[in-house]
Structures are given as C-alpha cells and as structure tokens.
Amino acid sequence: MAMLRTGLILLALVLGISQASAADGWSSFKARFMTSEGRIQDTGNKNVSHTEGQGYGMLMAVYYNDRSSFDSLWNWTQKNLSNPNNGLFYWKYIPGASDPVSDRNNASDGDMLIAWALLKAGEKWNVPAYLQASDRLQKAIIERNVITFAGRTIMLPGAQGFNKTSYVVLNPSYFIFPAWRDFARRSHLKVWNSLINDSLSLLSEMRFGDSGLPLDWVAMNADGSMAPATAWPPRFSYDAIRIPLYLYWYDSASLQLVPFQQFWMNFQRLQTPAWIDVLSNSKAPYNMAGGLLAVRDLTLDDSGHLSDSLSGNEDYFSASLQLLAWLAYKDR
Template structure:
C-alpha cells in the first residue's frame, strides 16, 4: 500500500512538472510568436533574428508542436533565407524598409535552425526537413567555419570577424550538442574538430581573477586569447549561455567548475548579472528570470527550475528559462 502511494505521489509530481513545462511553451508562443511565425525580441525593439527563430523551432520540437514548428520554419525561409549562400540573414526589423538591411548571418542562428530541422525531421519523419538541415550544415561549414591558429573554429558570421592578425569568436555560439548531432548525421570530421577545439579554447578563456570567459574573444594568430576589442570585457548576457551549452552536452563536465566557483560566492538572489573580468566591476543589479535559471542549472539547484514564466519576462529571459528546462530534461 505504501509503495503504491509513493508511486502515485511521484506520478502527480511528474504530471505537474509536465503541465508547467507545457504552460511555459504556451505562454512563450502567446507572448513572443506572431501568427505568421515570427519570434519577437521584446527586449530589442521587437526585431526578429535567427537566434529567436532557432530557439522557437527547437522548443516546438521539444514540446511536440508540429504545427508551430511548420509555421516558424515557413516564416524563416520566406523572410531570412539567403539563397546566394544557403545561410540566413541574421536580423529582421519589422518597421524598416527593407526589413533586412544587414546581409550578414549569425552562425549560432544558422546552427540552431539546422539543428531544429534535424530534430524535427527525425521526430516526425519528414525527409524534406532533414534535407534542408543537411544543406544548411554544408553552408555553415563552407562559410562560417575556418582553420585559424591551429584550431577549427566557427566564426560568429561569414563577414567581418576575420581580422587577419586575429579572429573574433563568440564562445556562447559553441553549440556542442548540435555539432555532435551533425557529426552523427553527416559523419564529417569537421564537427568533431569543432567540439574538441572549442573545448580546448574554453579551457584557455579564463580571464582575470574570476577565471571566466567573456562575451567576445579574440583568437590571435599565435594562438593566444584575449577579450576582443570593441566589446566590454564582460562575462555577461551572451557568455551566460556557455554553461548552459556545456551542461546540455555533458551535465557532469568539469568545464562547468569555473562558473560554479564564481556563482557560489553569492547568495542566489544577490548574484550579479555580469562581471567585468579585467577590473572585477559587477553589475549593479542581480540575476533574475532566465539568467537565474542558468545559474541554478549549473549549480545543480534543479528544484528552482520550472517552465512558469513571470509576467515581466522579455524574450531573452524567457528563452533562457525554457532552454534550461530543456537541458535539464534532455529534450
């Protein structure tokens, strides 16, 4: 009898967690997805970008929402596809003419879209989506991946990040789980090289007293690394995704330790949102929402992680919160 009661309670807890997660995706859609399939970045003048489209497509697969996935993918193809190189324009500005003025891509957005198509094609047995993913993967390798200073790296975009004497990297774009799936699908060694070299680079991106990476990093021709000129030398809103990506790839990775050490210094609700790794100045405000969810995941405080979005969360915070839940559940 006692065993049956415990099993019943466990089932109730699991069902409640599943319901919360579904409610989170429903809230995300109602708040940030237009009927046409555009994900709106409410914290950034309501623009859309490939990052948001990719996140939305991945969430739709995770929550078994084929209709939303189809709508998201159709809008992305119609409005952001660069037919000249097979990649995607990184940003769409709804109140501008033309809506796409910057013809560059963002490699993380390309990867997220290709990854979502791969997952969707396998889940729902749609060969056209698998073929579309394969084509985007090939375009990423051709235009966004390069060999530099002895490393195979994915540049943040096809244009503007190779400065000859150094290249600019965004380590939050190191999407190890996606690269692993691409390697499984294509059997191309380039994806394994990206994983291995990306892990090595992260090991060496330990700047200042905090020992943390920054949002934008310069890889010099000699192989040394430094915070990239032109951006604040902060572990901030981009780089916070690094431990999320590491956890999703390997929840027991020792590369999570620098982030754990830093965040453990602070009470949970008094954790600064960013730190300047060179002068140790910290944000005058604390983590909340999705940022806090990434902290909780990294520190193993999984009781705090749920799919309930607060009323004041913007697109990015809500995205991080649901992505954290997906990483925790292996979705």
C-alpha cells in the same frame, strides 16, 4: 463497466491536465513572443527578430511536440530570412523598415540552432524534408563559417567581418556543443568533432581575471593567444551566459563547468550579479533573475528551482534562457 468508464475518464482528465501543465511554458512563450505568421519578437530590443529567436522557437516547438508552430516558424524564416547566395540566413529582421534585412550577414549560432531544430524535427516526426534542409544548412555553415586558424578548427560568429587575418573575433556562446554532436552523428563529418574538441580547448584558454571566466567576445591571435575583443566591454554577460548552458546540455558533468560553478558559489542565489567585468572585477548593479538565474541553477545542479513556468515580466531573452535551461535539464 460504469466504474471502468469512470476510471478511464478520470485517467484521461489527469493526462490532459498533465499535458497542459507540461505545455504551459511554451504556450506562454508563444502567446507573448510569437506572431501569427511565425515570427519570434525580441521584446527587449524593439521587437526585432533574428535567427537566434527563430531557432530557439523551433527547438522548443519540437520539444513540446507542436508541429503546427514549428511549421509556422520555419516557413516564416525561409520566406523572410533566406539568403539565396550562400544557403544561410540573414541574421536580423527589423519590422516596419523599408529594408527589413539591410544587414546581409548571418549569425552562425542562429543558423546552427535552425539546423539543429530541423534535424530534431525530422527525426521526431519522420519528415525527410526537414532532414534534407538541415543537411543543406549544415553544409553551408561549414563552407562559410568554419575555418582553421592558429591550428584550430573554429566557428566564426558570421561569414563577414570576424576574420581580421592577423586575428579572429570569436563569440564562445556560439559554441553549441550539443548541436555539433548531433550534426556529427547525422553526417559523420570529422569537422564537427574537431569543432567540439578544439572549442573545449579554447574555452580552457579563455579564463580571464580573478574570476577565471570567459568573455562575451574574444580575440584569438595568429599565435593562438587570447585577449578581450576591443569592440566590446570585457564582460561575462548576456552572451557568455549561454556558454555553461550549452556545456551542460552537452555534458552535465563537464569539468568545463567548474569555473562558472566556482564563481557563482561565491554569492547567495538571489544576490548573484547579472554580469561581471572580468578585468576590473566590477559587477552589475543588479542581480540575476529569470533566465539568467535558471542558467545558474542548471549549472550548479540546483534543479529544485528549475521550471518552465514563466513569470509575467520576463522579456524574450530571459524567457528563452529559462525554457532552454529546462530543455537542457530534461535532455541530460
């Protein structure tokens, strides 16, 4: 019996160490970027918060089975970012400002991430209230952010300011394919599958310059043609880096990953430029690191470099990308 007890104790210790190790990335992320109230701080952007960060945090909390943190994140989001007029969320919170949510617009990616996390949480922990909140938010997103334009079902980046009538402005990093698939499974609404199919087609038409890469921001004209959106640099950069992340999460064998794979294979891993101007071919004067490199590794199936162990100098966005790449890899 003594030997049996010793074996059980050793097994418990091993399991405990394993679970602690598995939680290291999330524990580090929380310690560095999450306040005690449940607000994720964008440390690379004056510690503002936004629905993107709240959604990322909620997704991570579900993955790491941390319901207490999930509830803190969700409660803070509802209390501070809810828009009672349309059922969406204000996209940005500026701490210390007289009006922390002076911009009343939403960001459709943030709202989708929150809805997706609620769906996953409701299913994982069997909480009907989470599922109902996700259903309501999905419905509001469809009503306010999804339109038919040039014969395609598209997701606008926000409820205001992106439909210019003769053209629309799109952010292809807001094409969160795995979330749309889960929404379709949950609701049985055709709109989510239409978004998947049409957005995959749109990505095929967003290949600019010699690199054949999409841009952070794209203008889609009424005839369906694509052009760089004029208010932003014509770069494949910090927004568009999430396109291959979500594509891989949706289908790790997707042919839509090929342009990214072909471009990144031109460079040694640690000499891969952080961004490229797809029209001039000028490249960032610095190379990928942290989360950017994690998305590259994920896309190229270089899984030996993937980890949820965060380095001490990563800011919020880099750390988010690294953990999301890890989640996508584990979820494939």
